[in-house]
Amino acid sequence: MKIATQIRLEEVLMWVTGISLFYVTGVEWWWYLLVFLGPDISMLGYLAGNKTGAGLYNFFHSKAVGLACVLAGMFTEHPYIGLIGVVIVAHSAFDRMMGYGLKYDKGFKYTHLGVIGKKSGE
Secondary structure, eight states: OOHHHHHHHHHHHHHHHHHHHHHHHTOOHHHHHHHHHGGGGGGGGGGGOHHHHHHHHHHHTOHHHHHHHHHHHHHHTOHHHHHHHHHHHHHHHHHHHTTOOOBOTTOTTEETTEETTOOTTO
């Protein structure tokens, strides 16, 4: 199995796990959709330049931030903080599954997974 395929498969499984964890909570699905799209608001940071945009995007698409929210929700007994964390991790996995990685401050299309829109080998 190619490494890229293995990584994509791992991202798919993280995304599905996030959806599954959300499902077992019994919270209405419109909350998932609202929170799922939330991290993408960080792209507005690009209006202030590539460095600010990349920093905001990377923070709100960080699985570490999502997992920190999950832990914070567990230890403070605030389940919605934990759910936000689950959705951040699922959103980040979905984006990476689709080829949108963490950003370099060179521009939005420059990610740790490669250049968005450029086929490998080009």
